[in-house]
Amino acid sequence: MGMGLLKQRGQALKSACLGSTSPRLLFHWSDDQRSSAFPRRVAPVIALLVLLPMLAACGHSADRIPPATGTGKRVDPATAGTIAGRVVLSGAPPRTSNVKMSADAFCERANPGQAASDETAIVGADGALQNVFVYVKDGLSAYRFDTPRQPVRFEQKGCRFGPHVFGMQVGQPLELVNQDETLHNVHAIARVNEEFNVGAVEHQSITRTFAAPEVMITFKCDVHSWMTAYAGVVPHPYFAVTAADGRFEMKGLPPGDYLIEAWHEKFGTRTERIRIGPKENKAIAFTFTAR
């Protein structure tokens, strides 16, 4: 079985799991594979033998309709409002150091010069703090929410995890994709959820889910010590990650009293209480202190 067939197998698995399987793709063999290795009539049989265990393996993720989270009422979009704001760092931002990637020639080539800078604290103009996870920590217990079927894509690309900080819902598929021509692994250091550690060869995609809320889950690659990422897993869709200008926005919130938390990997957490009325848009500012 050559690399061509392995790649074909990966593609077929992706299509099968997404429920868009095309017979033409599953049974397509290039002319040289057909003539050199297998007689024409054997090919479909081999394809089936390869596919059956794969179909069984992917049944736990995208094929199942995920349940809703919570037991209460649904949000009425007609009365929903928005919380938006900005997160800043007060004080001198920490100096950004460069990461030494020389142990892996592929990673070094992928990150020339400034591209190898440390991602721990990214501070922009006027103290704008990027990569802060902002979410509703409390105030939604009266509601239920559908679990999204759309996977969150989490890549290993250029020997970085991307996104570096992200949010997702309980039960939502997390698609781990290695875009690099080098080996990575994704080690999810979870405390509430089940910890996992999976190796990923190039261009391989693996799907996992988290069964319980957890803020935050740390991801490490055990091959490249600088590769770190964080995911906030929450039971509702009200979360955001600050952009380069420090801004965030959470739309579609029902009227109510909320506890909002902002989390940063180096500077810790801040919380604010806020009340929003029907269709109201409110702003919150969070300030972290440099240390």
Ligand SMILES: [Cu+2]
């Ligand atoms: Cu790695």
